[in-house]
Each structure stands twice: as structure tokens, then as C-alpha cells.
Amino acid sequence: MSSSVLARYLDPEVLSRVAGRGIEPRGLVMGNLAGAHRSPASGFAVEFAGHREYVPGDDPKHIDWRIYFTRDKYFIKQYEMETNFTCHLLLDISSSMRYGEGDEQKLLYASRMATVLGHSIVRQSDKVSLATFDTHIRGHIRASNSMHQVVRMTQHLDEVDAIEKTNLAQCLSELAERMQRREIVMIFSDFFGDLESVEAAIQRLRFSKHEVVLFQVMHHDELYFDMDGMVRFVGLEVAEQYLAQPEDLRAAYLEAVGAFNAQLEEIALRNGCDHVLVDTREDMAGMFADYLNKRMRMPRR
Known part of the structure; x- marks a missing residue:
């Protein structure tokens, strides 16, 4: 595997900011190895x-x-x-995650987040797994605490093709069946879809005593809708197009997005999960530093 593929997903500055803090489970964990x-x-x-x-x-x-x-x-x-603990990284690779260009593309940003966290967890001698999904589970790398696990993860991520719709709730339920009790589950997605069914899947994870972290990955355009001029909106998961002036839609759009994000936040609070809203224009190192600092200040569950 070429070093350029690893470099695509691992930024040394981000790694240093995360590694300096470490990732601790916030509750009691079940592992099969001596650990910390x-x-x-x-x-x-x-x-x-x-x-x-x-x-x-x-x-x-x-x-x-x-x-x-x-x-x-x-x-x-x-x-x-x-x-030791096991952390499962679950990555949404549906078509809506393709939105954005360059480093701000949602799928690339989320993939880098997962890789950085995976690298940090393995460095602690804890185990990490990776699963990718859209309508079905497309890839599953079983948990390991070998540093080669990061290579396996980046190899898989580099082969991902985001062309399908998503069925987040069904995939979460299926993945939950493969997990043991009392592990950490980190989900990287925009969470577009039926949030009621997503909550039911999250409740299944929480019933098995898993700690659940929701990384809601959104593009800056999706959060602020600060586009100008005539814009053609092309559906990524539906075959529809609209030509419109953004200023005519902005108020109603921002209200709808605000309500959607608030509902997801309420689901997280109701079920004892962390919810992290991520703007792909945001500096990843700073975002991780803020979240991990906040996490360290939270009491153990």
C-alpha cells in the first residue's frame, strides 16, 4: 500500500492533538485483555x-x-x-455523503475522522473495528489492536463508492447483533432519514450498555445555505433537480435544518449519547480537541 493513501487520511497535526488526550470510555467496559x-x-x-x-x-x-x-x-x-475496550467506527457511505468538494467533502472528512480516531485507539492498545454501510453493510473490518488495522481501514476507505441511498436504522440494528456488551460505538453520518427509526436502533445499542457517539457530519452549505445567484440543486439520493434562487428558500430551509438537528440532539440527550455536530469547513484538530476536552470533563456513566 502506498504511503500516499495513508497520508490522504492521516494528518500528523490532527494525530498529535488527539494522541495527547487519549480516548477513555465513560462507563464500565468489558474486554478480554488487561488494559487501562x-x-x-x-x-x-x-x-x-x-x-x-x-x-x-x-x-x-x-x-x-x-x-x-x-x-x-x-x-x-x-x-x-x-x-481493554473495543470501539466500533460505523461510517455512512451513502450518496448524500458525497456532497462537497476537496477536503470539505463529507465522506472524505468523516473517513479521516474515523481513521484518526482508529489510530489513536490502537495506540492505546485498545481494539477498533470499522464498518461501512448505505442500504446494506458494505464492509466490515473486525476489531483488532494491531497497528496494521489502520492500514486495513485506509485500504477499505480508499475503495468506497458512495452511490446508494441509506438505511441507517436497519444497518445499525444489524451491526448491533455482531457486537458484545459494553463497547463504544461511534457513528459518522449526516443522519438524513427517518429519525424515529434511527432512535429505535440507538436504543437497541444502549440497551446492550454500549456507549454511543453520534458524529453528525454536515457541509457548511447545508448548515448555513449561504449561496448566491441562480443555483441548480441536484438530488444525490433522488433523481430530481431544481433551479432556484437560494435567497427565496433560505429562511424555510434553515428552519427545517434547525428543527432536524434539534431533533437529533434531543434523541442523543434522551438516550444518553454524545452528539457532535461537525462542519466540514471546520479545522479537524480543533474540533477533536474541543470534543475530547469536553469528554474528559464529563462524569463517568
Whole structure:
């Protein structure tokens, strides 16, 4: 694989801004390797959690002798185990994600976001997976904490062809069936579609104790509609075209987009998810720095 493909998705400045902060799960996580994140299971390592009464077969070295001398009973010290976490990156590759040119194209921007986060997670020795979807799941790279995982991700992203409509809710539900419990799920999409069905899919993820982050990736035009002159609007997921003056549509359009974004924000709040509205004209390093700083200040769930 040529280094130019990696360079297309990995910006050193963005990597340095993300790597300096790290990504911590905000709740207890279930992993199968020793790591740096708290597990809901109890064991005999790292951080004190409490006591339980001794039963035959327990290792005597974990007996709390101070309690024995005061209560004349044997109690075992228990500790919070630490584990690794798995993060699933789910990327919408439907036609609407093609909007924008150059570095501001939504799909390219979202792909870079996913790659940067994947690189940072692997550097922490945690696992990351990548799935791409439109009407169906088009690609799925199984979770790994190998640095070669980033290469596999960029290889797949470079082959993506965004030509189909989207069925976000169905794809999220199908992907949820492939996940274990208590993992992190980051979704990169414009979320255009039926938000009620999307919420039902998110609730399924939350029911399985996953932490869910919604990265709503929007082009500057879509957020502010600050175009001038006569414009031909061409549908990316429907075969329709309209020729119109943007100033005639701006007020109604901005009202509709504001209501849509507010509804998605309400869904996130209602279901205990993070919602990050991303403008592809925004500096990615700054956007990540703001989000990760905010994330570090939030209490654990």
C-alpha cells in the first residue's frame, strides 16, 4: 500500500492533538485483555472496591486481617479490574455523503475522522473495528489492536463508492447483533432519514450498555445555505433537480435544518449519547480537541 493513501487520511497535526488526550470510555467496559479501563467485574488487581466474606478456596493472601481482628471473621479484599475496550467506527457511505468538494467533502472528512480516531485507539492498545454501510453493510473490518488495522481501514476507505441511498436504522440494528456488551460505538453520518427509526436502533445499542457517539457530519452549505445567484440543486439520493434562487428558500430551509438537528440532539440527550455536530469547513484538530476536552470533563456513566 502506498504511503500516499495513508497520508490522504492521516494528518500528523490532527494525530498529535488527539494522541495527547487519549480516548477513555465513560462507563464500565468489558474486554478480554488487561488494559487501562475499568471493568464491571471484580478481581484482585489495581483499585480497591470493597470486601466480601471469605469462602473456602479463596487465596488467603487477600484476607483483610484488620477486619478479622475487629470482627473475628475472614473477609476478602476486592479490587476493580482494568481491561481493554473495543470501539466500533460505523461510517455512512451513502450518496448524500458525497456532497462537497476537496477536503470539505463529507465522506472524505468523516473517513479521516474515523481513521484518526482508529489510530489513536490502537495506540492505546485498545481494539477498533470499522464498518461501512448505505442500504446494506458494505464492509466490515473486525476489531483488532494491531497497528496494521489502520492500514486495513485506509485500504477499505480508499475503495468506497458512495452511490446508494441509506438505511441507517436497519444497518445499525444489524451491526448491533455482531457486537458484545459494553463497547463504544461511534457513528459518522449526516443522519438524513427517518429519525424515529434511527432512535429505535440507538436504543437497541444502549440497551446492550454500549456507549454511543453520534458524529453528525454536515457541509457548511447545508448548515448555513449561504449561496448566491441562480443555483441548480441536484438530488444525490433522488433523481430530481431544481433551479432556484437560494435567497427565496433560505429562511424555510434553515428552519427545517434547525428543527432536524434539534431533533437529533434531543434523541442523543434522551438516550444518553454524545452528539457532535461537525462542519466540514471546520479545522479537524480543533474540533477533536474541543470534543475530547469536553469528554474528559464529563462524569463517568
